[in-house]
Amino acid sequence: MERSKLKKMEEKGKKYFRTHEDLAIYQLAFETAMQIFEYSKKFPVEEKYSLTDQIRRSSRSVCANMAEAWRKRRYKAAFVAKLNDCEAEAAETQVWLKFAVKCQYLTVEQGRELYAPYNQVLSGLVKMITYPDDWLLD
Numbered sequence: 001m002e003r004s005k006l007k008k009m010e011e012k013g014k015k016y017f018r019t020h021e022d023l024a025i026y027q028l029a030f031e032t033a034m035q036i037f038e039y040s041k042k043f044p045v046e047e048k049y050s051l052t053d054q055i056r057r058s059s060r061s062v063c064a065n066m067a068e069a070w071r072k073r074r075y076k077a078a079f080v081a082k083l084n085d086c087e088a089e090a091a092e093t094q095v096w097l098k099f100a101v102k103c104q105y106l107t108v109e110q111g112r113e114l115y116a117p118y119n120q121v122l123s124g125l126v127k128m129i130t131y132p133d134d135w136l137l138d
Contacts, residue, residue: 025120028117055097065089078131
């Protein structure tokens with residue numbers, strides 16, 4: 001990005017993010033997805049194509065959809081639609097975490113450790129969805 005455009009953004013009060021990886025909610029979602037991956041290695045073999053696969057896919061999809069949304073910032077509707085997909089995947093991940101705890105594949109404490117960051121991710125996504133103009137490219 002050229003310096004003059006960056007300077008204008010700073011003057012407007014917009015914080016500058018070079019990529020989706022600069023977003024705190026992306027970093028949190030990625031880190032938590034990796035924790036889920038590590039914990040899910042210990043899930044029973046019979047869950048390999050069910051809960052293990054689902055929880056890994058939804059947690060990774062949060063990050064992937066955030067990356068896609070970031071690249072669609074030229075078009076408000078497309079940006080918001082992708083963020084909505086991201087929000088749905090984060091909520092789905094929370095459901096799978098509850099199943100993992102209920103099936104005793106995770107302890108209650110482990111479940112809480114993994115569930116809580118998704119509340120933060122969801123909060124950030126809702127703010128982005130509610131105020132998309134703050135994120136759109138001019």
